[in-house]
Amino acid sequence: MATERNSVELVDADTVGLFARAALLAALMGAASYVSIPLPFSPVPVTLQVLVVYLAGLYLGPLWGGASIGLFLAAGAVGAPVFAEGKAGVGVLVGYTGGYLLGYLLGAVLVGLLVHRSLDRLRDPAETSLPVLVGSLVAALVLIYALGVVWFAHVQQVELAAAIGVAIVPFIPGDILKIVTTIAIAKRGVIDPV
């Protein structure tokens, strides 16, 4: 066993705090995948995961919000049953939902960048103006859709139009609902920002 012989190098308090929040948010993202409504005619189930992606960007910023979704993906890849319907493994990352999963990571980073406009100085989401909130959430959703549908069409070898019909259209009402919900949560201002 490679025993460490150097003196202990402690992780500073701010980093531990943000890291713990990122890890717990990643676990919450996993729990959200069990709150789902399977749709009979669509391949990707409707879960609350996108809601957690938005919250990661809003409350942890681009750096730690992205890290949080990254932890979620890594835990799923090595076997935690955190992906939709309790799936796990590297296979899911490259399977037909792989584009959405990558979109979640980049979506959280995008929301964080647009709302906080800084890598480490975070502002209170409750004080962010409504147009900025709506704009950043919609931009993240468009990014998630774009990556998701292109990857879906490539892996399943179907036409882009068919992929849009199966993998985007059924989710639009649910996703608009999740944007409204996120704004309601942010504006209520009951969650302590870091």
Next chain:
Amino acid sequence: MLTYEPDETVAHRLDPRSKLAVQMGFAVAALARISPRALLALSAVAAVALLAARVSLARALYAYRFALVVLAIAPVVSAVTLGSPWIDPAAAVTPALASYRVLLILLVSAAYVRSTPVRDSRAAIQRTVPGKAGQLLGTGVALVFRFLPVLLADVRTIREAVAARLGDERGPVERASRLGVLGLSRAFARADRLSLALQARCFSWNPTLPALAFSRLDAPVLALAAGLAVSPLL
């Protein structure tokens, strides 16, 4: 649900790094080509993986039952045409083969999931990803495993409490935002306690890791992983 189960199979004795390498090699090989001959060869590899981890095919398929529905839909959607002859079976062949290869990738993942404990996965991550990023990634993955059941119980408690107060008869936005606010504030409260506990226990950048070692058994497995990864070039 398919999770880690202690056992003495060949797959259990392998180093987690070689098992991760095989999965990645397999994914590269499966996504590069779609010919029936390549898929036949990959099916054989997937069957060996399931056998090595002692996962029965029926059990793996049951675990992925929702995915099977999805995989069946893609060929059907492609076969349907607008206008005569309405159904074009030839158009469904390529999507059907594509669906089959995704199923094979999922089966190989099932073998890894059953044969690898969390501790080993964490050590594999920390030894592969260098520096502070690897430390946080390894610890963070272990924390996600630890807190997933806790937060699932939190979410269940919140939903039951809301239902007991007839909150489930409210509109969807109000229901989802209540669940979101309560779920997130509970998770962050747990995170703040966890961060205090980590600092009290000297959470550091350089702890001693659990031992991992490649054995002779890993050599053919690593060779297979490399072979699969370069197979699209042949």
